[in-house]
Amino acid sequence: MVDVPALVAQAREGRPRAVARLISLVEGASPQLREVMAELAPLTGGAYVVGLTGSPGVGKSTSTSALVTAYRRAGKRVGVLAVDPSSPFSGGALLGDRVRMADHASDPGVYIRSMATRGHLGGLARSAPQAIRVLDAAGCEVVLVETVGVGQSEVEIAGQADTSVVLLAPGMGDGIQAAKAGILEIGDVYVVNKADRDGAEATARELNHMLGLGEARAPGDWRPPIVKTVASRGEGVEELVEALEKHRAWAAEHGVLAERRRDRAAREVETIALTALRGRIGGLPGDRRLDALAERITAGALDPYAAADELLAGLTAG
Structure with a gap:
């Protein structure tokens, strides 16, 4: 049996082994899971949860890593949940996005965890909500949740994040995919990554046009911005962080943030x-x-x- 209060106290001190153990208890549906959640409940509610989704190859992991760098530069503790496809043999995470974020591996202010979907559709792992609670309680001021990258089924992230970021890239047919997949409804911020490639401007224009065809917005409603980035070089990342912070402020001012968190708890x-x-x-x-x-x-x-x-x-x- 695990000494849950002691483990939670160690996680609060920023000890990565304790955080890892708590998330393992969550993923394994441990008999002590109820005790873990009860201990964490008073400690949660402070983290800003950002979800990143998009088709495979748009640069989600690179963009996540660039955002970690930006938030760490601002002195914030960051948690990352990188949801990977499951291995058909072991059931574990197949790709291991931590490999792509090796630059942050030695930073005590960053915690990165790969989670397997284990057959759960929607781009997230079934235990992701509880894992987010662990990172929140462990003092992460920002939690970045990167979905598995399976395309049109990835809309579940909108229900788990305070702000949802949809990434697209030129030359991948992502504009058409966006219209088909319904992600025009879930994005709070849109990113055209790999903006140094041909077709980036056309992708941004097409996306802007499709957003304009969406539901009519009343004065004061949020209109998702389109940010162009080259995440591999860190270009446009400051503008992306600025867009995220603007949405966070707007959502807090208009009660949207509280409503999303209530809906998240209800689900x-x-x-x-x-x-x-x-x-x-x-x-x-x-x-x-x-x-x-x-x-x-x-x-x-x-x-x-x-x-x-x-x-x-x-x-x-x-």
């Missing part, structure tokens, strides 16, 4: 409850209650919806 509770219920249902095949309901359905004495209601009532009562 987290819902997911935990549904996972627990799914676990109970998973043990039902062969259960006499399920068999009895199935017999009544096949006999025409009960319809499947009424049977499901009866089953759920029994599960929640039990």
